[in-house]
Amino acid sequence: xxxxxxxxxxxxxxxxxxxxxxxxxxERAARRRLPAKLPGRSADRTGEDGGGSR
Amino acid sequence: xxxxxxxxxxKDLRIEMRxxxxxxxxxxxxxxxxxxxxxALGPDRRVLVPAASGLFWVAVLFSSVLAVQRSFALxxxxxxxxxxxxxGLDPAGVFLGKAGAVLAELVVLEVLLAMAMALLYGAxxxxxPVLAAxxxxxxxxxAAVGILYGAAASGLRVRxxxxxxxxxxxxxxxxxxxxxxxNLALAGTPDRADGxxxxxxxxxxxxxxxxxxxxxxxxxxx
Amino acid sequence: MTAVAEALSxxxxxxxxxxxxxGRAALALRVTGTLAVVGVVATAWLGLFVTPNDxxxxxxxxxxxxxxxxxxxxxxxxxxxxxxxxxxxxxxxRHPRFDRMAGASAETGVVFTGLTLVTGSIWxxxxxxxxxxxxxxxxxxALLFVLYLGYLALRRVPGDSEAVAKxxxxxxxxxxxxxxxxxxxxxxxxxxHQAPTVDLTGRHxxxxxxxxxxxxxxxxxxxxxxxxxxxxxxxxxxLRQREADECLTAAVAERQQEGQS
Numbered sequence: 001x002x003x004x005x006x007x008x009x010x011x012x013x014x015x016x017x018x019x020x021x022x023x024x025x026x027e028r029a030a031r032r033r034l035p036a037k038l039p040g041r042s043a044d045r046t047g048e049d050g051g052g053s054r
Numbered sequence: 055x056x057x058x059x060x061x062x063x064x065k066d067l068r069i070e071m072r073x074x075x076x077x078x079x080x081x082x083x084x085x086x087x088x089x090x091x092x093x094a095l096g097p098d099r100r101v102l103v104p105a106a107s108g109l110f111w112v113a114v115l116f117s118s119v120l121a122v123q124r125s126f127a128l129x130x131x132x133x134x135x136x137x138x139x140x141x142g143l144d145p146a147g148v149f150l151g152k153a154g155a156v157l158a159e160l161v162v163l164e165v166l167l168a169m170a171m172a173l174l175y176g177a178x179x180x181x182x183p184v185l186a187a188x189x190x191x192x193x194x195x196x197a198a199v200g201i202l203y204g205a206a207a208s209g210l211r212v213r214x215x216x217x218x219x220x221x222x223x224x225x226x227x228x229x230x231x232x233x234x235x236x237n238l239a240l241a242g243t244p245d246r247a248d249g250x251x252x253x254x255x256x257x258x259x260x261x262x263x264x265x266x267x268x269x270x271x272x273x274x275x276x
Numbered sequence: 277m278t279a280v281a282e283a284l285s286x287x288x289x290x291x292x293x294x295x296x297x298x299g300r301a302a303l304a305l306r307v308t309g310t311l312a313v314v315g316v317v318a319t320a321w322l323g324l325f326v327t328p329n330d331x332x333x334x335x336x337x338x339x340x341x342x343x344x345x346x347x348x349x350x351x352x353x354x355x356x357x358x359x360x361x362x363x364x365x366x367x368x369x370r371h372p373r374f375d376r377m378a379g380a381s382a383e384t385g386v387v388f389t390g391l392t393l394v395t396g397s398i399w400x401x402x403x404x405x406x407x408x409x410x411x412x413x414x415x416x417x418a419l420l421f422v423l424y425l426g427y428l429a430l431r432r433v434p435g436d437s438e439a440v441a442k443x444x445x446x447x448x449x450x451x452x453x454x455x456x457x458x459x460x461x462x463x464x465x466x467x468x469h470q471a472p473t474v475d476l477t478g479r480h481x482x483x484x485x486x487x488x489x490x491x492x493x494x495x496x497x498x499x500x501x502x503x504x505x506x507x508x509x510x511x512x513x514x515l516r517q518r519e520a521d522e523c524l525t526a527a528v529a530e531r532q533q534e535g536q537s
Contacts, residue, residue, distance in 0.1 A: 005338045008398045009320060012342050012391055016316075016501060019387050023508045030515035034522070202450060206443040210433050220426040220447060223419050224454050227461040234465065253461050260453055268449065271365060271442045 058147025059154060062138075066155035069128055076159045080120045084167050087113040092174055099176050106177040107236035110167060111229050115196070117163055118225075119218050121156050122200035126208040135209070138273075145270035149205075153197040153265065160193040181239030184247050188235035191254035195228045198261035205272045227257055301507075309504040315497025322490040339399045341490050345498040346392040347417070353385030353502060354420065354452065361448035364441060372517065375441035378448055379431050380509035382424055384502055389421045412463035419458050423451040437517065 070076055091109040095101050129135040138148060168189075172179050179185065203220045207213040235250040323341035330337035360378035363369045396414065397407045408414065431444045 002335060002402060004398050004402050005324070005335055008339045008342060008395045009324065011394050011398070012346070013320075015387060015391055015394075016505075019384075020501075020505060020508075023505060023512060027508055027512040027515065030512055030519060034515060034519050199450065202446065206430065206447055210435070212433055216426075216429060216433065219422075219429060223422045223426060224450055226419055227454070227457045230461050230465055249464070253457070253464075257457055260457070261450070264446075264449060264453060268365065268446045272446055 055144045055147045055150070058143040059150035062143065062148050062151025063154040063158075064151075066125060066128060066152060067158060070155070070159065075124055076121055076163070080117050080124065080159075081163050081166055083120060084113045084117040084163060085170050087116055088167065088170050088174055102175040103177050104237075106171050106175040107240060108229075108233045109175070110171050110236065111192075111233045113167060114160065114164060114192075114232075115222060115225060115229055117167075118156070118160055118193075118196045118200055119221055121159050121163075122197075122204040122221070123214065123217060125152055125156055125201065126204045126213075130208065145273045146266040148273065149201060149265045149269035150262070153194075153201045153262070156197040156200060157190075157193050160196060161190060164189045164193065177240055179240070180242055181244030181247075184239040184244035184251070185236060188232050188239070188247065188251055188254055191251060191258050192228050192232040194258035195254060195261055196225055198258060198265050199224050202261065202265045202269065202272075205269065228254065231257070305504060305507045308500055308507065312497055312500035312504050315493060315500055319490060319494045319497050322486065322493065327486050327490050333403065336399065336402055337487070339395060340487070341494040342498075343392065343395040343399055344491070345494040346388050346395055348495055349498050349502045350385050350388040350392050350417075350420070352499065353381045353388060353506075354424070354455075356506075357381040357385060358448055358452040361445040361452075364445045365449065372437070372441065375444065376510055376513040376517070377506075378444065379428075379513060380506045382427055382431075382448065383509060384505045386421065386424045386428060387505075388498075388502065389417060389424065392417055393421060410462075410466060412459055412466055415462045416455065416459045420451075420455060423454065427451055437520075 088109065091105075091113070092102065095105060095109075129138060168179060168185070171177055200221060203217060203224070207217045207220065210216065231250040231253040235247040235254070238244060238247040238250070319341055323338050327338065327341075329335050357378045360374040360381065364371070364374040364378065393414075396417075400409065401407050427444065427447050430447050431440065433440065
């Protein structure tokens with residue numbers, strides 16, 4: 001193979017993977033911060049798991 | 055709406071007549087840009103003359119950013135913006151008025167700059183009706199987009215850096231069409247510029263329409 | 277797509293919205309994500325190892341399975357972003373969820389536009405011998421990229437959330453209207469130049485059999501990736517907004533208590 005094909009596939013993999021991870025990480029962080037800010041009212045929400053990611 | 059537009063336009067132009075900021079700062083800036091292009095491309099007329107209209111319009115684009123920033127600097131001083139909102143003027147009228155004032159300033163700037171272009175680059179000004187028509191239509195489009203984005207960015211702390219980033223990609227078709235129209239006119243074939251004039255016209259009409267409809271929601275609350 | 281629709285249909289502002297989103301919508305999102313990963317892996321496997329080399333292009337034809345899907349997703353993303361912005365600007369349908377949707381879709385669109393440009397460039401270099409050519413499609417895509425970079429920069433400016441949303445919606449509308457004008461004027465500009473043009477359509481590429489299926493799978497899987505990303509990005513904005521709201525409420529409540537004691 002010429003190297004161009006590999007480069008193309010890797011760029012897509014790295015970019016989409018990186019972006020996905022950043023979104024999921026930011027979402028988890030936001031979700032963790034949220035109940036902590038609200039003592040007393042967070043009881044009904046502690047049961048759910050961290051997020052809908054894979 | 056048109057009466058409000060005339061009021062706002064007159065107010066902005068009156069301020070400009072008294073302060074002369076556009077005339078004393080923006081026009082010299084455009085001249086400096088033209089001079090720098092000349093230095094960058096070298097003294098060869100065979101290079102400068104074909105590039106003249108492109109360089110002219112790039113200089114106009116940069117200057118229109120400054121003109122729009124100036125137009126909203128007027129409103130931010132002494133909370134004039136609140137006054138404008140409280141005055142009960144139709145937002146569409148405010149939009150058209152501010153765009154009209156910027157249009158008038160840009161046309162004056164273009165006349166002066168075209169003379170500088172003829173002087174510095176040795177371009178022979180031919181096909182003046184087409185030059186004038188495309189300049190007015192292009193300036194109308196620039197003013198409409200500029201005022202729309204200027205209003206979106208005004209009052210933000212990052213407006214100086216944000217406005218060019220928002221504004222310049224949108225007006226890329228204006229640069230393209232106006233440059234082509236001027237090239238054709240300067241080359242002595244102004245009758246072939248009709249298509250580019252209509253591109254400029256469509257652009258101006260579309261953005262004036264969007265501005266007239268959407269300016270209200272930018273002014274409403276902040 | 278179902279995940280996105282589900283997320284959009286959640287009642288806004290209700291405290292239970294979060295747990296509802298992590299119910300059915302989260303399941304749909306998870307299914308979308310799983311399918312997307314499976315689809316992308318299958319596309320890569322078929323594209324890299326199963327499909328045949330092209331007579332004219334050799335193994336470069338394998339870039340066919342990723343580059344057009346990137347461009348397709350980018351345009352879908354901007355279409356959805358513009359539609360959401362319009363719905364936000366229209367007073368009767370004005371709702372923060374459309375603003376969040378526009379932001380999520382535009383951000384994902386910028387990622388895919390960047391990938392369109394990069395993969396196109398990587399494909400162009402061995403095929404035409406240049407990294408870049410002033411083709412109408414390429415030029416329009418590049419302008420789209422910078423237009424929406426500006427849009428995202430505008431969104432990132434902090435401020436009253438409603439004012440931010442309105443500014444962004446107007447900017448999105450302005451950018452969207454620009455796209456056909458840019459495409460039209462650039463293609464006309466190019467057609468007048470007698471420069472050596474690279475024919476993007478006439479690649480003499482005969483797509484057949486396993487190639488067609490792989491290409492189709494590429495389109496479907498990257499669209500699923502888009503749906504999954506937008507779903508999560510949307511939820512992230514919802515969480516951030518709620519965090520900001522609740523911080524404010526909590527702070528106000530604290531101050532009030534201080535005043536009473």
